[in-house]
Amino acid sequence: INKYGADALRWYCLTASPPGNVRRFSEKLVAEVTHRFLLMLWNVYSFFITYANIDHFTPGTEGASLVPSELDRWIISELNQLILDVDTALDGYSPTEAGRKIENFVNDLSNWYVRRSRRRFWKSENDADKLSAYATLYECLVTLSKLLAPFTPFLSDELYQNLVCSAFPKAPDSVHLADFPVTDVTKIDKQLAADTRLVMKISSLGRAARSKAGIKVRQPLAEVI
Numbered sequence: 001i002n003k004y005g006a007d008a009l010r011w012y013c014l015t016a017s018p019p020g021n022v023r024r025f026s027e028k029l030v031a032e033v034t035h036r037f038l039l040m041l042w043n044v045y046s047f048f049i050t051y052a053n054i055d056h057f058t059p060g061t062e063g064a065s066l067v068p069s070e071l072d073r074w075i076i077s078e079l080n081q082l083i084l085d086v087d088t089a090l091d092g093y094s095p096t097e098a099g100r101k102i103e104n105f106v107n108d109l110s111n112w113y114v115r116r117s118r119r120r121f122w123k124s125e126n127d128a129d130k131l132s133a134y135a136t137l138y139e140c141l142v143t144l145s146k147l148l149a150p151f152t153p154f155l156s157d158e159l160y161q162n163l164v165c166s167a168f169p170k171a172p173d174s175v176h177l178a179d180f181p182v183t184d185v186t187k188i189d190k191q192l193a194a195d196t197r198l199v200m201k202i203s204s205l206g207r208a209a210r211s212k213a214g215i216k217v218r219q220p221l222a223e224v225i
Contacts, residue, residue: 003027007152008034014151015099037103038155041144044110045159048137051121057134059167067128069120072136074196075113077189078105079140084183086147099151102144109140112200138163149175 001009012030017023051057068076082105089098113136120133145159153176160175172178206224210217 004030004034005154007155008038011037011099011152014095015103016096018094018096037106038152040110041106041155044106044114044137045141047114047121048134048141049162052134052138055126055130055134057131057138059135059138059163066132066135068132068136069129070192071113071116072132073187073189074192075109075136075140076187077193078108079143080183080185080187081193083143083147083181084185084188087180087183090150095151102147102151106144112196113137113140143181145175146178146181149178149180 008030012033015033016029082101085101086098089095089101117133117137120130123130141159142163145156145163148156149160157175160178164171164175164178165173207217210219215221
């Protein structure tokens with residue numbers, strides 16, 4: 001706990017294997033989940049905070065000016081599916097399944113949504129597309145702070161305090177006093193999810209083929225078959 005924090009230990013114990021299974025404790029694996037999950041989430045949060053402060057983004061003031069891209073609609077669809085999956089898993093006393101679902105979502109949020117959206121945050125003009133990217137990432141981070149509250153109480157409250165309490169003075173004083181997220185099934189787009197998974201798989205296969213052939217990722221190709 002002194003070395004990695006209570007949240008890292010809790011996350012390891014809850015997600016390493018299902019409750020009741022015999023396990024051997026490994027400090028190395030506590031360090032691994034810290035790097036693989038907790039730091040990845042923190043980096044996404046830091047990315048948002050850095051650029052939101054530069055652009056003076058204020059949540060809740062976007063109004064009807066947002067123009068969600070297909071990428072925005074995809075991650076919000078995945079977020080609502082995640083809420084449904086985590087709620088179902090916790091109702092069934094399966095924190096391990098719930099935690100792994102959250103890990104997978106954070107991986108997609110970091111390695112696909114944020115990477116594909118970086119230029120939207122970097123551009124100079126604060127247009128509808130840029131505001132939509134901010135609003136989307138903000139919604140994802142706030143919802144994650146609430147979903148993670150039973151698992152990583154300290155990290156989730158740190159996120160919530162800065163993202164919500166600083167912007168909405170009338171909000172509950174802690175994530176542990178806030179309501180648990182509820183799924184909006186109208187925002188779950190299974191076709192868009194399937195299409196995006198296909199694109200991600202093709203991208204992954206392309207990268208593997210480049211690696212096998214010794215061709216750098218940034219080097220243009222004449223054709224792809």
